[in-house]
Amino acid sequence: MNAKAEAAVAARGNFIDGREVESIGGGTVEVKNPATGAVIAIIPDSTREDVDAAVKSARAAFNGDAWGGMAIRERVKLINRIADAFETALPELYQLETQNNGRPVNETRAQLGRLPDFLRYFGGLALARRDDVIPVEGNYLNYTRRTPIGVVANCTPFNHPLMILCKSLAAVLASGCTTVVKPSEYTPLTTLRLAKLMSDNGLPPGVFNVVNGIGASSGRFLAEHHDINKLVLTGGTEAGRIAGSAAAKVFAHQTLELGGKTPVMVFDDYDVEQAVNYAAFGAFVGAGQTCVCAARHIVQKTIYDEFVERLAAKTKAIRIGDPRDPETQLGPVVSQRQLDRVLSFVQAGHDDGARLVAGGQRRIVPGHENGFFVEPTVFADVAPHMRIAREEVFGPFTVVIPFETEEEALAIANDSPFGLAAAIRTRDVHRAHRVAAKVKAGIVWINDHHRLDPASPWGGVDDSGIGREFGIESFNDHFDVKSVMLSTEGKPFDWYKGTSQQPRLN
Known part of the structure; x- marks a missing residue:
């Protein structure tokens, strides 16, 4: 990038102690628009000193009266006020998110529209919180x-x-904790904007801090910082292992939502057209860049050929283009690196002998020739041992695997190191509950996909991570529990006088 072009690009900093600040040394990272390949911002690759400043700010806010001493009802009033401001700013935020991560504007509008209610839900949990009185033996x-x-x-x-x-963030604010966020180096812009919006609407300095940079440096500095109490990470499984190991050294709580290879079991009593509609949505929304992407369609042989034919036709009809256009149905993947990864899995599918029935190539969009667009891709006649059936692609890519019996479908579904989400397509209510009980996953959708709610716990098992976000489970995991035991008897006590007659030691 030449100097003239660089001068036209916004230089952004970190957000620490209630304001945007320059990095304390360190390098920089280019932020690109995935639809055009153009650089739209320059962010710091934060140093250890940057991260330390942010954590110190968060600790001071946690211990200080402005936040740490705020009454619960006042805190919830503030959270609701911020939620209202967030809602007002949604048109700006979803346009900025589309520019930064390439999702079609219809998707970002629909997704971001729900987020203010995340804050309101957890604010409600804070108001409804009750501690326990525990019946114990004796006069206590x-x-x-x-x-x-x-x-x-x-x-x-x-x-x-x-x-x-x-x-x-919703659970952090409602519980009275503070946070330091390290957004992806690809998509930091809406996080910085939200931090400013919250600060402008009364959030005390230090409650919500942002440090930018790449995971291997800035992210590592944050995960291993000696003064964090909890690590929350959403990302790949290997990143989770590295960050989780670092946080374990300081005995931090952890919630890690990691990789997935979601199985979708389609039984022959379910409407094939509806199954295909869900398949396309589950596999290609967000350009397939979701941990719960419908990655493996395990389809009963009696409807297999029809399912493959219809899914291929629907996939080929998806409109790829400028994500700012409301008519666009599929935008770019986030980077050249991600584009190359998807195409490498296309080659792997060919190498393993699977049958490509849709997509499989880079797409050149007129006016966006440098964008990172790839066709939505479907491979059929896939065997469970193939690489494309086992590894997470993180792109608009799905496979179709045949099965005969319910037991075989479950065996294929559970033959994976991952266990984040699974889906079942059936009209048999007995089968639905039976299969849901046996499939290895933290989230199961029956005749639906990508459905979430702030009241419903979210997380996986095995290589898909630990802990839960959302729900009362997430809220409670932001607290330490102190047990207080009070003797109500009031009698004199002396263990060392008549020790042999004492009924118990504890």
């Missing part, structure tokens, strides 16, 4: 007190920048 009153755990480090991905941030 035993009760619990929950105290916020402290500073939450949050590493967010490029695919749903604001949505995944808000899954954690």
Whole structure:
């Protein structure tokens, strides 16, 4: 990039202690528009000193009166005020998110429109929170007190920048914790904008800090910082292992939502056209860049050929183009690296002998020749052992695998190191519950896909991570529990006088 072009690009900093600040040394990272390949911002690759400044700000806010001493009802009023401001700013935010991560504007509008209610839901949990009184043996009153755990480090991905941030941020604010967020280096812009919006609407300095940079440096500095109390990370499984190991050294709580290879079991009692509609949505929304992407369609042989034919036709009809255009149905993947990854899996499918029935190539969009567009891709006649059936692609890419019996479908579905989500297509209510109970996944959709709610716990098992976001489970995981035991008897006690007659030691 020449100097003249660079001068026209916005230089952004970190957001620490209530304002945007320059990095303390370090390099820079270019942020590109995936639809054009053009550089739209320059961000710092934050240093260890940057991260330390952000954590110190978060710790000071947690301990200070302005936030740490705020009454719960006042905090919830503030959260609701911020949610209202967030809602007002949605048109700006979804346009900015589309520019930054390439999702069609219809998708970002629909997704971001739900986020203010994430804040309101967790604010409601804060108001409804009750500690426990526990019946115990003897003349004692035993009760619990929950105290916020402290500073939450949050590493967010490029695919749903604001949505995944808000899954954690809502619980952070409602519990009285503070946070330092390291957004993906590909998509930091809406995170910075939200931090400013919240600060402008009364959030005390230090509650919500942002450090930019790449995961291997800035992200690592944050995950291993000695003064964090919880790590929240959404990303790949290997990134989760590295960050989780670092956070474990400081005994931080952890919530890790990692990779997936979602199986979708389609039984022959389900309408094939409806199954195909869900298949296309599940596989290609967000350009397939979701951990719950419908990656493996496991289809009963009696409807297999019809399903493949219809899915191929529907896939070929999806409109690819400028994500700012409301008529666009599929935008670009986020980067050249991600485009190359998808195309490498196309080659792997050919190498393994699978049958390509749709897509499989880079798409050149007129006026966006440097954009990272790839055709939505479907491989049929896939065997469970093939690489394309086992590894996460993270792009608009899905495979179709035949099965005969329910037991075989479950065996194929569970033959994976991942266990984030699964889906079932059937009209048999007994089968639906039976299969849902046996499939290895933290989230199961029956005759639906990509459905979430702030009240419903979200997370996976095995290589898909640990812990849960959303729901009361997430809220409670932002507290330490203190047990208080009070003797109500009031009698004199002396263990060392008549020790042999004491009925018990504890």
